[in-house]
Amino acid sequence: MSIRLQLLLIALTTLVLPWAGCQYARELETTLRRSQEYSLQASAGTIAHALAAQPQSVLRDVADAQPFATPLGDVYVYPLNNQPLLDGYREDWGLAAEPTPLPTATNLRARLLAGFADRYLYVYLEVDDAGFDPEPADVHPEHDRFDRVDLSTRWPDGALQSYFFATAAEGLIEAQTLVHGDDGVDHAAAEPRIQAYWRQTSHGYRLEARVPKSLIGSRLWIEASDGGSNARAGFMGALTMRGGRIFSVTPGLDTLLTTFIGPGTRATVIDENSLKLGLAGAVALASPEGQPATERSWYRRFVADDISDWPLQVAAPDRVAGNNITAALQGHGSAEWLRAAATRDALLSAAAPIVVDGRTRGAVVLEQAGDQLLDLRDRALTHLFDLTLLATALSVSVAFGIAAWISLRIGRLRQAADAAVGSDGSIRLQMPESSRSDEIGALARGFERLLARLNEHTQYLRTLGGKLSHELRTPLTIVRSSLDNLESEGVRIDQRGYVTRAREGTLRLHAILSALGAAARVEESIKQAERVSVDLCAVLQSAVEGYRGAFPTALMELFTPPDACFMRGAPDLIVQMLDKLVDNAVDFCPPSGTITVRLARNAGNYELSVDNDGPPIPGAMLDLLFESLFEHRQGVDDKPHFGLGLYIVRLVAEFHGGTAAARNRADGGGASFTVMLPML
Amino acid sequence: MRKHIAIVEDEPALRENYSAALSRQGYQVKTYGNRLKAMQSFTVHLPDLAIIDISLEDEAEGGFDLCRDLRAMSAELPIIFLTARDSELDAVSGLRLGADDFLTKDVSLPHLAARVAALFRRIDALKRPDNAAQTLRTGALSIDAEKMQTTWNGAPVTLSLTEFWIVHALARNPGHVKNRQQLMDAANVVLDDNTITSHVKRVRRKFQHLDAAFDAIQTVYGMGYRWVG
16 A cells, blocks of 8 residues: 555544534433523422412312313313304314214213304314204293204303204204293293204214303203104213313413513413313424425534434324323423424423322323534534544645655656666765654665665675785795795696696785786776777777687688777777676687677767677677676686676776676577777 | 895795795895894895885885885885786785886796896896897887887886886887787786786876876777787
């Protein structure tokens, strides 16, 4: 993995910042929720205490703690916002509630809905009665059988009043009541203050009645009876049963509640039956009803809490319910997070019990939207995200820049390291970056030290030949001079062989030492060489003539330009170089082969080449041939070889500002050594 | 009277070998291992010829000092320098210490004996009157083979013994190419080619010192040298 990539990865770890931000935001939200719970719960508790102090303005009947029981005729009367039209339809009541079935022992089914509006009690009754039994024209309620609805009420003082509704045909009717006549017989008399609309339907009839509140006592009986079958639904035996109680909102409680709550909060007071006693305020949900919360910050997608397992708000027109409300009615106030029934938004519900005289008589329920928290969090989170993304982008680009810079420097160092040892064996001791104080600088300095040591070593190796040749010379001289003395003293004929062999040995040793020191001597003479004007053609002609004499077995050919080829150079060195090239060629040239010495002008250079018909040189060795101490000859001959000949060629070529190269001839028939010498 | 030769050489084995060889030739040889001992002896009694190694024990150039002192005591005393390496020849020659010959230590004993004999011959010849028959003249060059004296246009050229023999060998047959081997034989030395080349170079320089236009010794590349007179 490249450094660039590694640093990029490191930089990407700054992405942990937004993640941590999310975690923090969640924590924050949890904390905010908790504190919202506490504060709402505290508010609910305060309100509950305040209400408990004035139970008469909250409860229907402070003394009556009997539970709400529909089977016993208890009725919840909804508060209506406006007076409905008496028309037998309940659509204009503005209520989501369904009518409540009346208890019945027969097959007559009736359903009741009641509501208060202004000064009136409205009663809506649906009766499933297939056969209509109209009221006779001259009714005798005691004997006649007809479809009727009875409504009785009793005042706390025990006074009882009964009314009944019946009609011969559908339409607006008045209630009737029995009046004890002078004849001692009860007669039906109209009660015009109580009006109703009787509407026939396909499977029965509906009655919508309006009764002034002043005509209603504390107990209420409502009953529907079928004239044809004597079937009944509702509450019989008004005198024997206790009668239905009227449950409804407590007048004035709404106003009272309003003083307790702030905006965005809905307060509901319920009695021990969970029935609503009062209601104030409204929950401000963040998203309008019916529109899903999609237009929030896109970060929400990554950090939104999963609230799908929260319970749904239970919303009924007459009551509120929920775990916390159940708990509150048992005396333990608590808060609970819900999802709003309509929008699925977070909703906080806190309930506190209203305790009157040691008994839980109801509860205060406060509801608040949780979305204001989300808004808060979103704002913080959006800010955080923006900042951390900016920071990440910044650190990524900085890291990338640094990585690029570092890999550039390392690359530079690597290139310099690659090129430190030149093809000519020279060592460049200077490395880039070495002046810097950081680790790369230290690495570069390390390289420099390494190269310096390598250079010393190389220098040592280079001079080793010369030193060896020098150091071995004295002992060799001792041996030779001893041999000289021995011979002069007279050696026995049978001993002469040994002396001769010893002398041959010293000669060979001397040759070896000379060869070893040759490069050093050439380097020495190069230092002292003087450049003069030289005619290369003349030098070559003379030299090749000499070689023909020296190597009579080799066929030697010389090609030169027809005119003189002058250059500034050291002719002795040039001839020495030529000696080495020709030596080399002679060594490799087969007995019948030809050695070709060629001089040509080539783009500002004199191109001097010596070809032989010998075997081709292995490709990998071509570049190494001119190195000091490189020797690739396999054959054994009587001359010592230390791979210095071609090194000397290179030294001389370089002294003249030229180059030396070896290649195999294109025809594969031999090798060619070429020296380029600038004409200057 | 037997000629008295002093050998100053710090390598005992070589010293003894040289001494044995020269004694065998009838010379009286005294050997010294360092400069101090040699000087103590020389102040008492000068030898007839001195063979001095350049580096003496811990004095890397002690031989030079000894030579200088010796020459101060006697202008005629033949002095032969021995050097450990060829490359020093140039330096030694350049110092103009007044030595008569410079040799590398690997000179063979017969060769050494030959030049000792030659130097003694020259001493004798110098004491005799000029013998025109011994004088070789070619062009501006005139060589007295016995006294081993060389003049160019009448001006003396101070050549070491080796150099003198090289010039003599070349000038004896002007126009003839002498290869390196022939020159070495003439000079009674065994040298490698480079050393011959540098000897020739030095000879040229000495002539050119007298006559900038000197061009009598030609290099025949690949073969050798010839005198063009």
